[in-house]
Amino acid sequence: MDAFINLLTDFAIPTVVVAAIFVAILLFVLPREVRTIFKRELSSYFTSPIAYVLFVVFLGISNTLSFFFTGVLEGGEADLFLPYFQYLPWYLVLIAPAVGMRLWSEEQRLGTMELLLTMPVAPWQAILGKYLAAAVVLFGMLVLSFPIVWTINYLGDPDNGVIMAGFVASFLVALCFLAVTSVISAMTRSQMVALLVSVAACMMLWLSGLPHVSELLMSLKGGWLIFWPILKLVNILGVMPHFTELAKGVLGLRDIVFFVTFIAFCLFATSVVIRLKRA
Amino acid sequence: MIEVENLQKHFGTKVAVDGVSFTVNKGEVLGFLGPNGAGKSTTMRMVTGYLPPTDGKISIDGVDIEDDEIAAKARIGYLPEAAPLYSDMTVEGFLRFSAEMRGVPSGELDAAVDNAIKTTFLEPVRHQSIDTLSKGYRHRTCFAQSIIHDPEILILDEPTDGLDPNQKHEIRQLIRRMGKEKAIIFSTHILEEVEAACTRAIIIDRGRVIADGTPDELKARAAKAGAVLLRAKGLAGTGIEKELDKMGESEKVEVIESDDEGITAMVYPAKGKKENLSTAIYSLCKEKNLTIEELRVEEGRLDDLFREITKTDAED
Numbered sequence: 001m002d003a004f005i006n007l008l009t010d011f012a013i014p015t016v017v018v019a020a021i022f023v024a025i026l027l028f029v030l031p032r033e034v035r036t037i038f039k040r041e042l043s044s045y046f047t048s049p050i051a052y053v054l055f056v057v058f059l060g061i062s063n064t065l066s067f068f069f070t071g072v073l074e075g076g077e078a079d080l081f082l083p084y085f086q087y088l089p090w091y092l093v094l095i096a097p098a099v100g101m102r103l104w105s106e107e108q109r110l111g112t113m114e115l116l117l118t119m120p121v122a123p124w125q126a127i128l129g130k131y132l133a134a135a136v137v138l139f140g141m142l143v144l145s146f147p148i149v150w151t152i153n154y155l156g157d158p159d160n161g162v163i164m165a166g167f168v169a170s171f172l173v174a175l176c177f178l179a180v181t182s183v184i185s186a187m188t189r190s191q192m193v194a195l196l197v198s199v200a201a202c203m204m205l206w207l208s209g210l211p212h213v214s215e216l217l218m219s220l221k222g223g224w225l226i227f228w229p230i231l232k233l234v235n236i237l238g239v240m241p242h243f244t245e246l247a248k249g250v251l252g253l254r255d256i257v258f259f260v261t262f263i264a265f266c267l268f269a270t271s272v273v274i275r276l277k278r279a
Numbered sequence: 280m281i282e283v284e285n286l287q288k289h290f291g292t293k294v295a296v297d298g299v300s301f302t303v304n305k306g307e308v309l310g311f312l313g314p315n316g317a318g319k320s321t322t323m324r325m326v327t328g329y330l331p332p333t334d335g336k337i338s339i340d341g342v343d344i345e346d347d348e349i350a351a352k353a354r355i356g357y358l359p360e361a362a363p364l365y366s367d368m369t370v371e372g373f374l375r376f377s378a379e380m381r382g383v384p385s386g387e388l389d390a391a392v393d394n395a396i397k398t399t400f401l402e403p404v405r406h407q408s409i410d411t412l413s414k415g416y417r418h419r420t421c422f423a424q425s426i427i428h429d430p431e432i433l434i435l436d437e438p439t440d441g442l443d444p445n446q447k448h449e450i451r452q453l454i455r456r457m458g459k460e461k462a463i464i465f466s467t468h469i470l471e472e473v474e475a476a477c478t479r480a481i482i483i484d485r486g487r488v489i490a491d492g493t494p495d496e497l498k499a500r501a502a503k504a505g506a507v508l509l510r511a512k513g514l515a516g517t518g519i520e521k522e523l524d525k526m527g528e529s530e531k532v533e534v535i536e537s538d539d540e541g542i543t544a545m546v547y548p549a550k551g552k553k554e555n556l557s558t559a560i561y562s563l564c565k566e567k568n569l570t571i572e573e574l575r576v577e578e579g580r581l582d583d584l585f586r587e588i589t590k591t592d593a594e595d
Contacts, residue, residue, distance in 0.1 A: 032379070036376060036379040036380050037380075040365070040376050044367045044368070047367050110364070110365065112363045112365055115363055115364075118327040118328055118357045120352040120382060278330055278331065279330070
C-alpha cells in the first residue's frame with residue numbers, strides 16, 4: 001500500500017502535471033496551426049501500426065534487458081540508475097530515430113510537403129507541430145515503462161526522486177535525438193535512409209560524450225590541433241555528461257540550457273534544410 | 280487579383296521559367312498550355328508560394344508574396360500536379376484538417392467540409408481511408424481540399440488528369456461556374472478543355488509565354504483558320520485547282536484528293552481576304568457546273584496552333 005502511495009505521489013502526479021502543462025501550452029500559447037498539425041501527426045502515429053510496434057519493441061527491450069541482462073535483481077540494492085538508466089539512452093539511439101524518421105521524409109515521399117507549405121502556415125509552425133507529436137509518442141513510451149518502477153518499489157525502498165530524475169534526463173536525451181532525426185528526415189524522401197543516418201548521428205552524439213572518447217579527443221596533440229575546433233565541438237556536443245548529471249538528480253541550469261539550445265538549434269536547422277530543398 | 284511580372288526561375292544553370300508575365304482578374308479563367316517541361320508547374324509553384332522565384336514579382340490580391348507570404352497563401356486554393364494526399368487519413372478527416380489549416384472558423388468547419396464533399400461528388404467515399412481510393416476519387420479529394428475555404432484565387436495544376444470523361448466534364452463545368460466569382464489559373468494538356476472552360480489562355484514553351492489571348496483569338500492564329508474545305512463532284516479534268524489558284528482570293532490550294540469523279544481540296548485565303556473566300560469558291564463552282572458536296576470554313580484549331588508554335592521552337 002505504501003509503495004502504491006509512493007508511486008502515486010512520486011510519479012503519477014508529476015506526470016499528470018507535466019502533461020497538463022503541455023496541453024495548456026498547446027491550447028492557449030501556441031497558434032492554431034501548430035495545434036492542427038500536431039493533432040494530425042499524432043493521430044497518424046496511431047492510425048498506422050508504427051506507434052504500437054515501437055511501443056512494444058521499446059518496452060520489450062528496455063524492460064526485459066534491464067531485468068535479465070543488466071541484473072537489476074542481483075544488485076541487492078533498490079537502485080535503478082546503473083542497471084536501467086545507464087542503458088536506456090542506448091535504446092533511445094534506436095527508438096527516437098524510429099519515431100522521428102517519418103516526420104519530413106514521408107511528406108516528401110507523398111508530395112504532401114507541397115500541400116503543407118502552400119497552406120497559410122509558417123514553416124516553424126509545421127516543424128514544431130510535428131516535433132511535438134513525435135515527442136508525445138516518446139513521452140508515452142517512457143510513461144509506459146512504469147512496471148519497472150513499480151517492481152523496484154515493491155521489492156525495496158528506492159529513492160524515487162533519483163528515479164524520476166533518471167526519466168527526466170532520458171526524456172531530454174530522447175528529445176535531442178528526435179531533433180537530430182527531424183533535421184535528417186527533412187533531407188531525404190526515404191524513411192529508411194532517414195532512420196539509418198539518424199541512428200548513426202545519434203550514436204555519435206552519444207558516444208562523443210563517453211569519458212574515454214572525450215579524454216582522447218582532448219588529449220590529442222601535434223598535427224591533430226588543426227582539427228581543434230572540430231574536436232572541441234564534438235566534445236561540447238556530447239550529450240552523455242549532461243545526461244549523467246541530470247540523471248544523478250542534479251538539476252543544473254547548464255545542462256538544461258544545453259538541451260534546450262540543442263533542440264532549438266536542430267529545429268531551426270530543419271527549417272533551413274526545408275528552405276534549401278524548395279529553392 | 281494575380282499579377283505576375285517577369286517571373287524567373289533557375290535551377291542551377293537550367294532556366295525553367297524565363298520572364299513570364301500575366302495578370303488574372305476576378306471572373307477570369309486563365310488556361311495554361313504548353314508541352315511537358317515547359318515551366319507550367321514551376322510557374323504555378325512560385326505563384327502559390329511553394330518555390331521562391333529567382334527573380335520577378337508576384338502579387339496576390341495586392342499583397343506581394345515576398346512581403347507577406349502567409350496572407351498571400353491564405354487567399355489561394357491550390358491543387359498540386361500529382362494530387363498529393365495524406366494516405367492514412369479518411370476523406371472527411373483530411374478535408375477537416377485542410378479546412379482548419381486554411382483558417383476556416385471552427386463553427387463553420389462542418390459546413391465547409393459538407394459543401395466541398397457535395398461539390399466534388401465525394402459523398403460515397405466520405406468515411407473511406409484515402410489509401411483505398413481510386414485515382415479519380417483521390418484527385419477529387421485533393422480538388423475538394425483546394426476549394427474548402429472558398430478562396431478568391433484558385434490554382435489548379437492539371438485538374439482533370441486521370442478522370443474519366445464524365446468526371447472531366449463535371450470538373451470543367453465546375454471550373455467554369457466558379458470562374459465567375461474567382462480568379463482561376465489551370466493548366467492542362469487537353470486543348471478542348473481550354474475552349475470549354477477558359478476565358479483566356481496562354482501558351483508557355485521553354486519558360487516563355489509564346490501566345491496569349493482568348494481561345495477564339497488563339498484559334499484564329501492557327502494556319503488553317505479561315506481556310507475553306509471544298510468537296511465537289513463534276514466534270515473531270517476541269518482543272519478546277521488551277522482556277523481556284525487563279526481566283527486571286529487564295530494564297531495556296533492543297534489538293535487532298537482528285538480523280539475523275541471530283542475533287543477534295545483545302546483552299547487557304549490570301550492575306551486579308553478571309554471573308555470573301557467561301558463566296559468566291561461557291562460562285563466559281565457554279566460557273567463550272569460542279570456539284571458542291573461540302574463547303575466548310577475551318578475555324579482553326581488550338582491543336583494546330585499549339586503544334587505549330589511549340590514545334591518550330593523546339594526544332595531551332
